[in-house]
Structures are given as structure tokens and as C-alpha cells.
Amino acid sequence: MFDRQFHLEPFVRFEELRRHRPVFYVEALDAWLLLRHDHVKQVLQDPRTFSSDDPRWHTEEFETAPTMITSDDPTHRRLRALAQPAFTPRRIAKLATAVEELCESILDEVEARGDRFDLVEAFSGPFPAIVIAELLGVPREDYPRFRRIAAQAVLATRPEPERSVGMRAGQELNAYYGAFLRERRESGELGDDLTSDFIRAQRDGAECSDGELEAMGSLFLIAGHETTTNLINNAVRCLDDAPKLRAKVVADPDCARDLVTEVLRYRGPVLGNFRFTTRTVEIGETVLPAGSRVLPMLMAANHDPNEYEAPGEFQLERRAKGHLGFGRGIHRCLGEPLAKLEAEIAIPALYRRFPELRVDTERDILPVEVPVIHGCRELHVRV
Amino acid sequence: MDGAESRPEQVTLILEGERHTIAVPEGETILSAALGAGLYVESSCEVGDCGTCKLRRLSGAAEQDNDMGLTDEEVEAGYVLCCVGRPQGPGLVLSDER
Ligand code: HEM
Ligand code: FES
Numbered sequence: 001m002f003d004r005q006f007h008l009e010p011f012v013r014f015e016e017l018r019r020h021r022p023v024f025y026v027e028a029l030d031a032w033l034l035l036r037h038d039h040v041k042q043v044l045q046d047p048r049t050f051s052s053d054d055p056r057w058h059t060e061e062f063e064t065a066p067t068m069i070t071s072d073d074p075t076h077r078r079l080r081a082l083a084q085p086a087f088t089p090r091r092i093a094k095l096a097t098a099v100e101e102l103c104e105s106i107l108d109e110v111e112a113r114g115d116r117f118d119l120v121e122a123f124s125g126p127f128p129a130i131v132i133a134e135l136l137g138v139p140r141e142d143y144p145r146f147r148r149i150a151a152q153a154v155l156a157t158r159p160e161p162e163r164s165v166g167m168r169a170g171q172e173l174n175a176y177y178g179a180f181l182r183e184r185r186e187s188g189e190l191g192d193d194l195t196s197d198f199i200r201a202q203r204d205g206a207e208c209s210d211g212e213l214e215a216m217g218s219l220f221l222i223a224g225h226e227t228t229t230n231l232i233n234n235a236v237r238c239l240d241d242a243p244k245l246r247a248k249v250v251a252d253p254d255c256a257r258d259l260v261t262e263v264l265r266y267r268g269p270v271l272g273n274f275r276f277t278t279r280t281v282e283i284g285e286t287v288l289p290a291g292s293r294v295l296p297m298l299m300a301a302n303h304d305p306n307e308y309e310a311p312g313e314f315q316l317e318r319r320a321k322g323h324l325g326f327g328r329g330i331h332r333c334l335g336e337p338l339a340k341l342e343a344e345i346a347i348p349a350l351y352r353r354f355p356e357l358r359v360d361t362e363r364d365i366l367p368v369e370v371p372v373i374h375g376c377r378e379l380h381v382r383v
Numbered sequence: 384m385d386g387a388e389s390r391p392e393q394v395t396l397i398l399e400g401e402r403h404t405i406a407v408p409e410g411e412t413i414l415s416a417a418l419g420a421g422l423y424v425e426s427s428c429e430v431g432d433c434g435t436c437k438l439r440r441l442s443g444a445a446e447q448d449n450d451m452g453l454t455d456e457e458v459e460a461g462y463v464l465c466c467v468g469r470p471q472g473p474g475l476v477l478s479d480e481r
Contacts (some may be wrong), residue, residue, distance in 0.1 A: 038392065045423075080428070081430070084428055084430070084433065085451070087433075088432045088433070088434075088450055088452055089453060089454050089457070090450075090452070090453065090454060090455070091432075093452065093454050093455075158432045321479070321481075322425075328425065329425075329426075331427075332426060332433070332435055336433075337434070
């Protein structure tokens with residue numbers, strides 16, 4: 001099921017499965033894939049029945065502190081509350097100018113590369129990675145290092161033996177951020193970044209352990225760029241099939257918001273995320289016992305014809321309501337305002353700089369091959 | 384909140400094109416009253432920080448303790464965060480049309 005062809009065009013495979021077996025057990029993942037919009041919503045809206053605290057993440061070898069994305073309330077709520085104030089739409093909007101400047105300065109470097117390059121290496125990778133580095137206060141020169149570790153860490157969602165490789169990378173990332181956090185705390189030099197916010201919150205008596213802060217920083221280093229990198233990549237793939245839209249993006253940057261919304265629906269970078277049942281539960285006609293693992297497929301839900309007309313068509317003006325690209329419910333993406341800001345800046349800026357940009361058909365697109373992400377490891381383009 | 388009415392205020396919610404009228408008692412948020420009435424309004428942080436629960440105000444008045452979950456333009460356009468929002472007097476109508 002999860003071969004390279006699947007990862008390049010997942011919705012094509014989902015289409016047939018949704019019709020015949022919308023609740024579909026995948027042995028390699030020991031998980032039930034869910035492909036209907038109503039089923040996926042059912043799971044995300046009921047975190048008591050569908051826990052994010054999968055026992056798979058607790059092994060003796062790789063025991064780490066909980067993060068908000070792998071825990072249930074009240075732990076989830078407590079951890080999320082520490083970071084939520086930094087990610088409000090109001091505060092994120094203030095970053096616009098700095099993010100625009102960074103984007104243009106990276107594009108200046110991209111221009112020097114000539115007329116063919118790997119977009120991931122040149123632009124869509126570094127741009128969000130540097131944004132999240134600056135937000136956390138970690139040195140921006142470190143981004144190649146944490147990009148490499150983060151790319152390995154997502155392998156934890158694959159079956160063994162990759163799972164262990166991923167778990168180990170996750171620990172390496174915790175250690176990297178942990179060392180930075182300790183250094184910051186000891187030096188006492190606090191600034192206007194999230195790490196300083198964490199240290200201040202802890203000093204002011206917020207209930208959180210050092211291990212939890214380490215794991216939170218490490219979660220941000222992963223969640224904060226891999227996804228946005230692929231939102232940019234996926235937008236380029238969507239626009240490649242649509243010359244009129246490319247021209248519109250250059251002429252009318254105001255359409256960026258609608259464009260990003262439709263990319264999130266049509267080729268959202270997060271395919272889905274695992275949940276674990278705490279009781280016997282029915283999904284459609286399938287009865288799952290307590291202790292079952294499910295993988296609600298956001299992308300499959302976003303292409304459900306019961307929810308969206310002509311779901312296989314990329315329509316700029318669709319403004320899909322209720323798309324699940326950022327999830328739903330208590331775990332809905334914390335970084336949504338930041339991700340939107342970055343993408344709404346980056347995509348028009350890229351096409352303004354390179355109006356002729358096209359995917360290089362002489363090179364293969366190398367997809368990210370993990371069951372929770374839809375994106376590219378390499379996306380070669382011609383300008 | 385001197386002089387606030389003690390009886391519940393009626394609030395109209397237009398969700399997916401359907402009108403529903405709910406009673407929001409003193410001290411309760413629009414979100415909790417809506418959920419209590421069996422309606423679904425999407426929410427996430429439930430403290431006014433994320434913006435997930437925003438609805439557009441078509442008429443009437445609302446107050447909210449925290450509006451960090453809205454941008455300045457959204458405040459201007461009359462959005463209300465249901466998780467921290469309460470009606471201010473009768474006639475509040477909110478819609479999920481963006
Ligand atoms: C296009 C970019 C992004 C997409 C599509 C995306 C998507 C998602 C999705 C679907 C979830 C829910 C996971 C679940 O239900 O288990 C999620 C959670 C999360 N995302 Fe994002 N994300 C993006 C960017 C970001 C960024 C830039 C950050 C910045 C730090 C971020 C931080 C988080 C965190 C911390 C959570 C966990 C929230 C919780 O458990 O309460 N994401 N994201
Ligand atoms: S649910 Fe987050 S602002 Fe209301």
C-alpha cells in the first residue's frame with residue numbers, strides 16, 4: 001500500500017478504497033485507515049475515545065517526556081497552554097515583515113543557483129526551518145542539522161526497523177534542544193523568543209518539567225518546518241498543472257489565501273495522525289475493540305465526494321469549509337497562523353521571482369515516504 | 384457586570400445555513416451553551432487564543448475577555464470568539480459564513 005507511487009498521489013489510491021473499504025486495516029502499521037470525512041471527524045472530535053497517547057511511544061528504550069501531540073487532557077491542555085500565547089493569530093501577524101524579508105533574502109541566494117535546482121534544498125526547506133529557529137531562539141546556522149534529524153525523526157511513524165531509527169533521532173533532537181535550553185538557562189540571557197518564554201514560565205511556577213520543555217522544543221523543530229516545507233512543495237505541484245493560476249498568483253498576491261486553503265484541502269502536507277481507542281467503538285459498520293489503533297486520513301477526508309463537489313479538481317475559489325488539513329478539535333494545529341503566514345508570503349514571492357518556474361520533468365520527484373506526511377524530499381524545478 | 388440581565392439571553396447561530404436559537408445563561412459562554420444545546424461549533428484552545436471558534440456577528444452585541452485569537456481585521460469585521468464570548472443584550476446573531 002505505502003509504496004512510492006502511493007506517496008506521490010495518495011488520493012488516487014484513497015478514491016477506490018473509500019468506495020469499497022472505507023475502514024481498512026493495514027497490517028504493517030497495525031492500524032485501521034479511515035477514509036471518510038464523517039469518520040475522520042468522529043475520531044478527531046472525540047479525544048476521550050480516541051486517545052493521542054499511543055502506547056507505542058512508550059518503550060523502555062526510548063522513554064521521553066510527553067508532548068502535547070502525544071498526550072490527552074489534562075496533560076495536553078497544560079502543555080499546550082504554555083505555548084499557545086505565542087501562537088495567537090494576533091501575535092503571529094506581527095512577524096509578517098520579518099518573515100517577508102527573510103523570504104526575499106533566501107530568494108536572492110536561490111537566484112544565484114542558475115536555472116535548475118532542488119526547491120527543497122534551496123528554498124522550501126531552509127525558509128520555514130529558519131523561521132522556527134528564530135522563533136525558538138536557536139542559532140539559525142544550526143538549521144541543516146535539525147532538518148536532517150527531523151527528517152529522520154518522522155520515520156518513527158513507519159514500521160520497524162525504521163521506527164527505531166526515528167525514535168532514536170527524536171531523542172537526538174531532544175538532546176540538541178535540551179543542551180540549548182540548559183545553556184540559555186545558565187547564562188540567564190533571556191530574550192524575545194519562545195525558549196526564553198518557556199524558561200520564564202517555569203521560573204514563575206508553571207507546572208512543567210525540564211524533560212517536557214525539551215520535548216516541546218523538539219516537537220516545534222519538527223512540526224514547525226517539515227509541514228510548511230511541504231505545503232510550499234505541494235503548492236508548486238498543484239500550480240504546475242494550472243498555467244492560468246500561476247499567472248494569477250503573480251498578478252494578484254491577494255489570492256494567496258484562497259490558494260493556500262485549496263492546497264491544504266487538495267494536497268495537504270499532513271496525511272493523518274494516529275489515535276488509540278480507549279473503549280469499544282463503532283466506526284461506520286466496523287466495531288473496533290478497545291486498544292485498536294486508527295489512522296484518520298485527513299487527505300482522504302478532504303477528497304470525500306460526500307463532502308466536496310468534484311473533489312479531484314483543484315479550484316482556487318472553492319474556499320473549502322471544514323477541510324481537515326490542520327486537523328480538528330483539541331489537537332488542531334497550534335502553528336496554523338504561522339504556517340499560513342509563511343505560505344501566503346512564500347508562494348507568491350517564489351512565482352514573482354521566477355514567473356516561469358516549472359517542475360523539472362527530467363528529474364523524479366522523491367516523495368517523503370512516511371504514513372503521516374504528503375510531501376517531497378526532492379522537488380527539482382527549472383526557472 | 385452591573386445591571387446585567389440575570390435571565391438567559393437568546394442568541395441565534397447560523398451554522399451550515401441553518402438557524403438555531405439557544406439560551407445563553409449568565410456566566411456561560413456562547414460555546415458552552417451551544418454545545419449544551421447539542422450544536423457543534425468547532426473549537427480547540429477554548430481560551431480565546433487560537434481563533435478556531437470564531438463566528439461572524441451579523442447583529443446585536445457581544446463581549447469577550449480575550450481576543451488574541453483574532454487579527455485586527457477580524458475584530459473590525461465583527462468576528463466573535465465563542466469560547467470566551469457572551470451576548471451583551473438581546474438580538475445577537477452569529478454566522479459561520481466567513
Ligand atoms: C502547513 C503546515 C502545517 C500543517 C498542515 C499542520 C498540520 C497539523 C495537524 C493536522 C495537526 C493535528 C495532529 C493531530 O491531530 O494529531 C497539527 C498539530 C500540531 N502542529 Fe501543525 N501543521 C503545520 C504547521 C505547523 C507549524 C508551523 C507549527 C509550529 C510550531 C506546528 C505545530 C503543531 C503542534 C505543536 C501541534 C500539536 C497540537 C496539539 O496537539 O494540541 N504546525 N498540525
Ligand atoms: S477555541 Fe481557541 S479561540 Fe476559541
